[in-house]
Amino acid sequence: MNILLKMLLSMSIASVILIPLVWFLKKVFGQFLTKRKSYYAWGVVFFFLIVPFAFFFVQKNTEFLWGTPSEFAGLTSMVIGQNGIEVERSTQAVIFQFIMDYVWVLWLMVGLIMLVYRIASYRNFKKFVISGAHYIEEPDELDILAEAMETIGLNKPVEVMINPLISSPVFFGFRREIIVLPSTSFSKKELYHIFLHELVHCKSKDMYVVFLAQIFTCIYWFNPLMYWMIRQLERDREYACDESVLSYLPARDALSYGDTLLHSIVKSGTYKESHAAVSLHENAKMLKERLEAIASYKKGKKGYISFLLLLILLTLIGILLNFYEAKAFIYEKKQGIEIKKEDTSKKTEFRAIDLQNANQDVTIRKGKTESFDLTTYDENSKAELVVKNGILMYKNANPNTQSAIIITIDADKVYDSLSIQTTGTQIKISDIHTKTMRIKGGVIIAHFNQIKADTINVTTGSANVHLTDSEVNKGMKFNGNNALIHFEKSSFNNLEMTSFLSAKLNDLNVQGGLSINSGGQLDARNITTDTLKLIAGNSGNMKFQNTFVKKSSEFQDNESMLLQFDGVLNGQTRMSIGPSQTKFVIRDKMQKYAIDAQSSQADTFILNQSIVNYPFTQNLSAPNNITLTNDSPFNNNFNLSFEE
Structure with a gap:
C-alpha cells in the first residue's frame, strides 16, 4: 500500500503542471476546437493520473527517492571500535522515513471516508428524488420525449419523473436512466429543449465521466488542483452538451434554447442535486457564460486536426514531465562513508x-x-x-x-x-x-x-x-x-511410455525411438520418429494419425480393441495382430513395400479393399518390408491399404 501511495504522489506531482497546462492550451486552441473535443481533452490528465510513467524512467544503479530504503538510510557516520560497529543517523532522515512509512494510513482513511460520503450522498439524493416524484403520464409530453429521442438517435429506455423540490432538471442513473423535472409547466418547445439536453448527457455517457471524476477526487483528495479540474470538467461538460443540442436544432431556435435555460431557473425548486448527477444549469455565473456561448454558436466546425495535434502535444509534454520528474527524484549514491556489506547472495x-x-x-x-x-x-x-x-x-x-x-x-x-x-x-x-x-x-x-x-x-x-x-x-x-x-x-x-490410462500426443518429433507399452487409450497425431514400437495391452484403443516413421517399426497387439495407423512406414515393419479391429493406411505407393503375411489359421485380410488369403507375399525385392504375423486364436479383421 505504501508503494501505491508513492506512485500516486508521483503522478499527482506531474498533474500539478499538467492540469493548468491543459487549461491554457485549450484556451489557445479553443477557436479551432468544438466544445465536445475541448471537453475530451481532459482525458489526457486522467491518463497520466493512472499510468505511473515516472517509475518507468528509473535508471539502474540508482535509487529512487521514494523507493524502499536500505538499512543504511540516513547514515551520517560509522565508528569501528572494540565494542563493534556503531552508527549515527540523521534525525530528520529518520523522522521523514517514519512519516513516509505510515502516511498511507491517513491517505487511505480520508479517501475511504470521502468515497463513502459521496456514495451515500448520491444514494440519498436518488432516494429523495424518486420517493417524492411521480411519472409523467400526459401523452403529449411523452410524445415530445419520443421525438427528442428520435432526433438524437437514442434507442435505450429513459424514464421521466416530476419532483417540484429539485433545483433544476436533472439526469442520473447508470443501468436505469432517469430524467427528473421540477415542473411540467414548460411549453412544448421548452420541454423539447430540456429533453434534448438531458438525453444528450445520456447518449454521451456523461454519468460515467461524473462517477470517474468522483473516484479520482477521492483518490487524489490531497491535490487541490483536482477540485479545480473537476469544476472545469463540469463546465466543459455543459458546454459540450449545449453544443450537441444546438447541432440538432435549427439555427433559428438557438436563442429560444437559451431562453429555456433561463425559464428553468424560475420554475425550479431549492433542493440541490448530488455530485453524481448532471443538471440543466449550475449557477448564475456559469449560466451567463453558457448563454454567451449559445448566442455565438456556429455550425460546421469539426476541429479534428487541431484536436489530434492537441492530444499529441499534451501526451508528449506529460511524458517529458514524468521523465524529468524521475530525473529530479533520482540521486546517485554519494561518496564519503563507504560501507561494505558481506555478500551473502552466494x-x-x-x-x-x-x-x-x-x-x-x-x-x-x-x-x-x-x-x-x-x-x-x-x-x-x-x-x-x-x-x-x-x-x-x-x-x-x-x-x-x-x-x-x-x-x-x-x-x-x-x-x-x-x-x-x-x-x-x-x-x-x-x-x-x-x-x-x-x-x-x-x-x-x-x-x-x-x-x-x-x-x-x-x-x-x-x-x-x-x-x-x-x-x-x-x-x-x-x-x-x-x-x-x-x-x-x-x-x-527417445521417448518411452508405459502404463497409462489415456494419452494424447500431438506435434512430437522423436529423433531416436518412440516406445509405447500400455493397455490404455492412445490418440497420436503429427508424430515424426526414427523408430516406433507399440505393445498394445488389453482393451486399448490405439490411433495414429499423420505419423511418419523413418527407419523401422514394430506393432505387437495383445488383445486390444482397436488399432489404427495412418501415415508412412519406412524400413522394416513387423506386425503381430491380436483379436482387434486393425486398420493400416500407408500414405505411399504399394510398389515400394514388400509384404509377407503369415497366419496360423485360415484367416483372411483386406488389402486395398480386396480380400486376400493367407499366406500372402508380394514385392519381396521392394525397399520397405511389412511382415505380418497373425497367431491369434480368435477371429480378427485386418485392413491394409496404400494411398498416395
Whole structure:
C-alpha cells in the first residue's frame, strides 16, 4: 500500500503542471476546437493520473527517492571500535522515513471516508428524488420525449419523473436512466429543449465521466488542483452538451434554447442535486457564460486536426514531465562513508534441486534472481528449504502438514539436476534447463512447460500430466499407471511410455525411438520418429494419425480393441495382430513395400479393399518390408491399404 501511495504522489506531482497546462492550451486552441473535443481533452490528465510513467524512467544503479530504503538510510557516520560497529543517523532522515512509512494510513482513511460520503450522498439524493416524484403520464409530453429521442438517435429506455423540490432538471442513473423535472409547466418547445439536453448527457455517457471524476477526487483528495479540474470538467461538460443540442436544432431556435435555460431557473425548486448527477444549469455565473456561448454558436466546425495535434502535444509534454520528474527524484549514491556489506547472495544460490518427501504443492518458475519460499499452515512445523553444498533441499518434512513450495529459478542457468518426490496436489514446472529431471509421486495435476533437459524420468499415479514446448536431448521415460497424459509441441531423442490410462500426443518429433507399452487409450497425431514400437495391452484403443516413421517399426497387439495407423512406414515393419479391429493406411505407393503375411489359421485380410488369403507375399525385392504375423486364436479383421 505504501508503494501505491508513492506512485500516486508521483503522478499527482506531474498533474500539478499538467492540469493548468491543459487549461491554457485549450484556451489557445479553443477557436479551432468544438466544445465536445475541448471537453475530451481532459482525458489526457486522467491518463497520466493512472499510468505511473515516472517509475518507468528509473535508471539502474540508482535509487529512487521514494523507493524502499536500505538499512543504511540516513547514515551520517560509522565508528569501528572494540565494542563493534556503531552508527549515527540523521534525525530528520529518520523522522521523514517514519512519516513516509505510515502516511498511507491517513491517505487511505480520508479517501475511504470521502468515497463513502459521496456514495451515500448520491444514494440519498436518488432516494429523495424518486420517493417524492411521480411519472409523467400526459401523452403529449411523452410524445415530445419520443421525438427528442428520435432526433438524437437514442434507442435505450429513459424514464421521466416530476419532483417540484429539485433545483433544476436533472439526469442520473447508470443501468436505469432517469430524467427528473421540477415542473411540467414548460411549453412544448421548452420541454423539447430540456429533453434534448438531458438525453444528450445520456447518449454521451456523461454519468460515467461524473462517477470517474468522483473516484479520482477521492483518490487524489490531497491535490487541490483536482477540485479545480473537476469544476472545469463540469463546465466543459455543459458546454459540450449545449453544443450537441444546438447541432440538432435549427439555427433559428438557438436563442429560444437559451431562453429555456433561463425559464428553468424560475420554475425550479431549492433542493440541490448530488455530485453524481448532471443538471440543466449550475449557477448564475456559469449560466451567463453558457448563454454567451449559445448566442455565438456556429455550425460546421469539426476541429479534428487541431484536436489530434492537441492530444499529441499534451501526451508528449506529460511524458517529458514524468521523465524529468524521475530525473529530479533520482540521486546517485554519494561518496564519503563507504560501507561494505558481506555478500551473502552466494549462500542462497543453488545448482541443483532435491525435494524428497515434499508432500506439498510444488511450483518452479523463472525469475530475475533465484529464490525459494515455503508456505505452511502449521505454526509448529519445522519444515524448511535450505541450500547445502549448492543443492536446494527440503528438510524436516511432515506429510501431514499442508504447505506449498515456490522456487524461482534463473532461466538462463543450466542446473545439474531436478529431483522431486511428492504426493501433493499439483506440480508446476516451467522454463528450466537441467541435465536430469526426476519426478515421482501421486500428484493429481502435473504441468511441465518449456522444459529443456538431457533426461527426464517421471513416475506418477492417477495424475493429469501435461508436457508442452519442451526439449529432451537424450531420452524421457514415463510410467503413469492410471495417468491421463497430454504431450504436445515437444522434441525427444527417445521417448518411452508405459502404463497409462489415456494419452494424447500431438506435434512430437522423436529423433531416436518412440516406445509405447500400455493397455490404455492412445490418440497420436503429427508424430515424426526414427523408430516406433507399440505393445498394445488389453482393451486399448490405439490411433495414429499423420505419423511418419523413418527407419523401422514394430506393432505387437495383445488383445486390444482397436488399432489404427495412418501415415508412412519406412524400413522394416513387423506386425503381430491380436483379436482387434486393425486398420493400416500407408500414405505411399504399394510398389515400394514388400509384404509377407503369415497366419496360423485360415484367416483372411483386406488389402486395398480386396480380400486376400493367407499366406500372402508380394514385392519381396521392394525397399520397405511389412511382415505380418497373425497367431491369434480368435477371429480378427485386418485392413491394409496404400494411398498416395
